[in-house]
Amino acid sequence: MKYIFGPVPSRRLGWSLGLDILPYKTCSYDCIYCELGPTTRLTSAPVGLIEPGAVLAELESFMVSHPGQVDFLTVSGSGEPTLHPELGALIRALKRRYALPVALITNGSLLFRPEVLERVRAADLVLPSLDAVDPETLAAVNRPHPDLDLDSLLEGLLALGRLPGPRLWLEILFLQGLNDHPDQIARFRQVIEKINPERIQINTVVRPPVEAQAMPLAASRLAQIKELLGPRAEIIARPDRRSERTIQLEDEIITLVSRRPSTVEDIAQLTGCTPEEALSLLQRLMAAGKIIPAPFDREVYYRPRTRDT
Ligand code: SF4
Structure with missing residues (x-):
């Protein structure tokens, strides 16, 4: 699958099937905590x-099977x-075809533009x-x-808060000593009082970030912040519960498939x-979203996901 990933269990959304509609790491931000690597x-x-x-x-083929x-x-x-200029049309098509709610995860940076606000209007839930x-x-x-700054970001979030239609859950990722x-x-x-989201979701770094200075907050500090942000706040950060061995094996697999596409049997061996x-x-x-399958000559090989895939 090139454009869909999962479904992954999400405490926020149940079993969530992700749709990826842009080339890898095409973004208006280059966050120091991004787990996907630097913005290309x-x-x-x-x-x-x-x-x-x-x-x-691709989605239809997944849903049928x-x-x-x-x-x-x-x-x-x-x-x-x-x-993506056709985001709005895509969301409307999803809603027409499937009896499922559609969520949009966004960094919120472009919502100040009327045409972008229009694109998100059809979603059931927006998580900026x-x-x-x-x-x-x-x-x-x-x-x-x-082109982007704090004023435009806040203007967009306030406009989203006033938009009839989508529910709004605002996510804040806290970093030690930075915010x-x-x-x-x-x-x-x-x-937040002005934006008026239904929920405030408090997060911190749980996977290796792009920059080492992106340090997580301790659970006790997250709990204090939750209290300070009021009754709509909830902590969504979950420690990375992968064992050391799993982390090491995943790193090894990425290294292997980066050298040459490999099958399950190659990787096991x-x-x-x-x-x-x-x-x-x-x-x-x-x-x-780190690797993709690459079927070839009746075998399935795996290779890293790149900006073009
Ligand atoms: S965390 Fe999200 S918004 Fe930030 S650089 Fe990564 S993909 Fe872009």
């Missing part, structure tokens, strides 16, 4: 390299989905991010495209796992 195409302009028809065709396995269709993936309430922190944490100062928390609270274990690790890596 930093842009604030519409890009539409992936045809919605191709995404819908996996009936009843999905609770939410979630447009997200490895870039900023609101950059807000990691900074001052320009310096936005620049340090999210490293936005030069967790008591003054910043107080300012977050003021801004080279890593010393059973074929079942290798397949389960490959499925996790596919769900995380």
Whole structure:
């Protein structure tokens, strides 16, 4: 599958099937905490390299072969989905075809543009991010495209909050020493009151980030912040519960398939796992958007996901 991933169990959305509608790491931000690596195409302009028809065709084939396995269709993936000019048409097509709610995960940076707000209107649930309430922190944490700034981000989030239709769950990712100062928390609270989201979802870093200075907050500090942000706040950060061995094997597999495309059997042999274990690790890596299958001559090979795939 090139454009869909999962379904993955999500505490927020149940079994969520992800739709990836942009080339890898095409984003308006280059966040220091991104788990997908550095942004390879930093842009604030519409890009539409992936045809919605191709995404819908792949989705249809999945839905036919996996009936009843999905609770939410979630447009997200490895870039900023609101950059896609046909996002709105895609969401409307999803809603017409499937009796499933559609969620949109966005960094929120482009919502100040009326045409972008129009694109998100058809979603049932929009989950934008807000990691900074001052320009310096936005620049340090999210490293936005030069066209974007804090004023435009807040303008967009306020407009989303006023939009009739989609429910709004605002996510804030806290980083040690960067956006967790008591003054910043107080300012977050003021801004959130104006945006008026249904839920405030508190997160921190749980996977290796792009930059080492993106340090997670302790669970006790997250709990304090939750109290400070009021009754609509909830902690969604979950520790990475993969064992050391799983982390090491996943790293080994990525290295192996980066050298040459490999089958499950190749990977089992080279890593010393059973074929079942290798397949389960490959499925996790596919769900995380790190590798893709590459069928060839009646075999399925796996290779890294790149910006073009
Ligand atoms: S907005 Fe999301 S995809 Fe883009 S750089 Fe930040 S974390 Fe990564």
